[in-house]
Amino acid sequence: MSADSDDPKGLEPELGPTPAGDPEFRPYRHPAAGWGAARSVGRFLVREGAPVEGPRAIMRMNHENSGFDCPGCAWPDDTKGLHLDICENGIKHVTWEMTRKRVGREFFAAHSVTELSGWSDYDLENQGRLTEPMVYDPGSDRYVPISWKDAFEVVGGALRGLDDPGQAAFYTSGRLGNEATFLYQLMARELGTNNLPDCSNMCHEASGRALHASLGTGKGTVDLKDWESADALFILGVNAASNAPRMLTALAEAYRRGARIVHVNPMVEAAATRTIVPHDFVDMALFRTTRTSTLNLQPRIGGDMALLRGMAKAVLEQSATDPKALDREFIDRHTTGFEEYRALCEATSWEEIENQSGLTRADVLKAARVYGEADRSIVSWCLGLTQHEHGVDTVREIVNLLLLRGNLGREGAGPSPVRGHSNVQGNRTCGIDHRPSDEFLDRLAEVCGIDPPREHGLDTVRTIPAMHSGEVKVFVGMGGNFALAAPDTPYTYAALRSCDLTVQVSTKLNRSHIVHGRRALILPCLGRTEKDHQRKGVQSTSVEDSMSMVHLSIGMKRPASSHLLSEPAIVAGMARAALPDSATPWEWYIEDYDRIRDTMAKVLDGFEDFNRRVRLPLGFRIKQPARELVFLTPSGRAEFSSAVLPDVVPAPGTLALGTMRSHDQWNTTIYSDNDRYRGIKNLRTLVFMNRADMRERAIADMGPVDITSTAKDGSQRSLNGYLAIPHDIPRGCAAGYMPEMNVLCALSDYSTQSDQPIMKHLKVTIVSARQDTLSDVP
Known part of the structure; x- marks a missing residue:
């Protein structure tokens, strides 16, 4: 698995011609990004008919306050003025959105929903951008055009006709900007429901709950500057080369300055070997690779918690002879539960740690040695740790390990979850939460003049059976592809088909339009790359990245169709139709998004003076009390957890x-x-x-x-x-x-x-x- 055993030039071997559709597997190793990524992007731009428009967009993507935010991952933008802060998958994502292909009334007239149900998911999305609102006609089994006014009335009439507001669910994907997010949750709560399932329910819910319990915050505490000064980086359950490719720059820079980098993943992925960073022109010209790891560990699936427990056990054992192994001053001043955790580690045998982790004691000690020798350590993780029964306990174990050496509240140290979609963290910050706090609801009530419901709503896994049983009759999806993203695909399909009405706000055709309720609407919206013209001029929206930085995104391209509406405008249109007597100034908000931000500044913690601060270079960072060693926990301290190790060893034959x-x-x-x-x-x-x-x-x-x-x-x-x-x-x-x-x-x-x-x-x-x-x- 050593990167040194690969082609010394780091070139991707050519696969050679194969018959179209003929499966092929050729195991090989090559560096992440580099020329392989460049060739892939070039082919993709040509295939999508964007050899000119694509590069123009690339030069505007992720530029501070003058460009649009990549609609892909949530990795933070470069803080030093890098002009090519981009990656292969980000470029593909943008080009996919900017395609010249269109899906209008002519397409739907030619293809029934029954026919489209037999198409592949690739073929559905590859038809291009949706151009006008459509409504399902059961008589012809086709989508047919509908005006925006009538479409909003279909939504409004369905919501007004419910016996209980809880019979509606409002789903959100991570692509939705902050302003639309705030209006969306305001609409749902003014209607009277907290049924706000979102993609985070399927991704990083465990991270939020664990960090809240341990530190009093649902977010990581580090930023890019911390990554630039850490002595050790531990990357767990992350396939960065595909899911957060711009992390490769941080890993390469860390390796060059001598930081230790430990990757923990059942599969050694490309990002855990070496890379050629595409915007490093010298390296590209010389085919010069940079290592992105100093140690790779492959635990069994679910074995990460045992590895972390073993590292903590090693640190505690070392402290018996080395007084510097633990930061006792930090532990005594800022934490609670240490002695219970120490006893738990002592009681956990090395045999159990080896069995549950799937690693040898020697391998665990290698990781512990890296951690013990580093003055400043960051632990970063993604879904490889969270989508487990014991995901919360595992993330809390990360915090336990960090607390032992005081790796919190100082530069170059702390927990760093890698969020997936570009604004999934912003969605939660701005109110998409089926379990809102009383403090948030109190401010929302005071500022917006509504009486929000206090009962917790439905998350994703509870929305699906509620639709299936008829308890939820109306499903609204703001972005994403719920039918494919959710678990138990046939059951999810049946649940959507049980609804009286499904509404999908989308840019492109996908499976969730084909698997629909008895009535169905497709409401096409502007993409992140497109100009958003409103009464007061071209508008910008804001997003929050994985490290709590909030910045503006401004589209650059003419909309794919003159019939598209922005996401905030679609939310406002549905809200006015559903709440005709609402005192909320929905139309006034849409004229100028600064007005939405002014209201958000009064409701959301950390958004004070929103309109001025978001226009600062690089935007602003939402305050993180735990970074300042202020812990909003019941004890007022960081809290060690003492969970027993789960049994993750597969039964014989499984x-x-x-x-x-x-x-x-x-x-x-x-x-x-x-x-x-x-x-x-x-x-x-x-x-x-x-x-x-x-x-x-x-x-x-x-x-x-x-x-x-x-x-x-x-x-x-x-x-x-x-x-x-x-x-x-x-x-x-x-x-x-x-x-x-x-x-x-x-x-x-x-x-x-x-x-x-x-x-x-x-x-x-x-x-x-x-x-x-x-x-x-x-």
Whole structure:
């Protein structure tokens, strides 16, 4: 697995021609980003017909206060004026949005929903941008045009006609800007419901709950400057090369200055080896790679908590002879629960740590040594830690480890969750929360003059059965692709089809338009790249990145259609139709988004003087009390947790399977059936397995297999005719792509700690495929 064993020039080997649609697997290692990314971007720009418009957009993306924010990941923008603060997947995401292809009334007249249901998800989105509002006509089984006024009245009439506001649910994806987010939650709460499920319920809910419990804040405490000064970086459960590619710059710079970088992941991904940063022109010209790790550890799926416990145990054992191993002054002044945690670590045997982590004691001690020798450490993580039954306990264990050496409240140290979608953190900050605090609701009531409901609403995993049973009759989705993102795909489909009305606010056609309620609306909105013209001129929106920086995004391109509305305008239109007597000045807000921000400044903590501060260079950072060692916990201190290690060892004959994205994919959007960094071409219906597990089951390389999951409630789900790919993954573990494998995650398979679907820890059996299933093989 050593990067040094690869091509010394760091060039991606060419795959060579293969027949279209012919699956291919060629295992190889090459550096992340670099020329492979450049070639991929070039081909993508040509394929999408944007060889001129694409590069123009690239030069404006992520530029402070003069460009638009990348609608991809939430990694922070460069703070030093970098003019190419971009990545391969960000460029693809923007180009996908800027396509010249259009989906208008002519398209829908030519294709019934029944026909479209047989199309692939790639083919649906590849048709291009939606151009006008459409309503489903059951008589013709087609979407037909509808005016905005009539569309809003359909929504408003359905919401006004409900017996209880709780019969509606308002879903949000992470693409929604802060201003639209604030109006969206205001509309829902003025209607009388906290049913605000969001994509964070499926992603980082465990992180928020853990950090709240330990530190009194739901966010990380570090920023990019901390990354630039850390002595050690621990990267857990993150595939940065695909999901947060701009992190590669930070990792390369850290390696060059001598920082230690430890990657923890069942699969050694490209970002954990080496990179050529594309905007480093000298390195690109010389094919010069930079290492992005000093240590790679591959725990079993779910074994991260045991690794962290082992590192803490090692630090505590060292403290018996080394008084500098612990920061006793920090522990005594700022924490509670230390002695209980020390006793727990002492009582946890090394045998148990080895068994549950899947690592040797020697490997655990290597990581502990890096941590103990570093004065300033950052621990960063993503969904590889959160989408488990014990996700909250695992994130709290991260905080435990940081507290032992006082790695909090000072430069270069602290917890750093890697949020996925570009504004998923901003959504939560600005009110998308099915469990709002009383303090937030009190301010909302005072400032906005409404009486918001106090009862907690439905999250994602509770919205789905509520739709299925008829308890929720109206579903509104602001962005995203709920039908594919949610677990238990057939059940989710049935739930959406049980609704009286489904409303999807989108830029492109996707599965959630095809799987719809008895009545259905498609409301097309402006993209992040497009100019938003309102009465008071071109408007900007704000977003919050993964490290709590809030900045403006201003579109540069003419809208794909003159019939598109902005997300804030769509929310306001629905709200006025649903609340005709509302005193909220919905139309006035849309004339000038500064007015929305002025209201937000009065409601949201940390948004004081919003309009001035968001226009500062780089925007502003929302205050983080825990960074200043102010802990809004019941004890007023940082709180150690003392959870027992969970048993994550698969039962004999079973495997632990985690779902993930391919490289050529962003969330549920699939750009191609390739996965360059894992050596895959023309294939998505696959499962990565340890070769020894394959031999034990008499499964050949690229052999067809049947995969069956067993849920907590004992029910089973299967995928047939997938191809087994040998991979460097621990024994007892397997992995495959979402959203195809979401079918294996039962709705009952959610964490009792976070209510997240446990998509990274499914219990499965994998056997050679029966002959009658081989027709499913691509």
